[in-house]
Amino acid sequence: MSDRVQTPEGGTPIVGDDPVYLNDPIQDATVRMLLELAAQVWIERERRLTLESLLESKGIVAHDEIERHVPDAVLTARLKDERARFLEDIFKELRRVPLDQ
Numbered sequence: 001m002s003d004r005v006q007t008p009e010g011g012t013p014i015v016g017d018d019p020v021y022l023n024d025p026i027q028d029a030t031v032r033m034l035l036e037l038a039a040q041v042w043i044e045r046e047r048r049l050t051l052e053s054l055l056e057s058k059g060i061v062a063h064d065e066i067e068r069h070v071p072d073a074v075l076t077a078r079l080k081d082e083r084a085r086f087l088e089d090i091f092k093e094l095r096r097v098p099l100d101q
Contacts, residue, residue: 028093029093029094030093033093036089036092037090040089040090052066
């Protein structure tokens with residue numbers, strides 16, 4: 001069987017560095033955005049759960065302390081910068097879509 005199998009929608013094969021999932025480039029960008037978001041959310045969730053577990057097991061912080069924490073101005077600024085980077089990573093696929101579509 002060929003490794004150039006068509007998508008169910010009849011689009012080009014899902015292979016290479018820039019896979020095509022659907023015939024519409026905006027829908028493809030949306031799919032890539034969702035996949036990027038899902039990957040990043042899982043990585044962050046796994047790291048957070050691991051960190052919380054380690055902190056609790058060492059008696060450093062309790063789960064309810066994490067829930068009640070209010071960030072200071074420095075952390076708030078850092079979170080704002082990280083959020084901007086995160087959103088840039090998510091929406092980069094839409095920026096690749098040609099405007100003449």
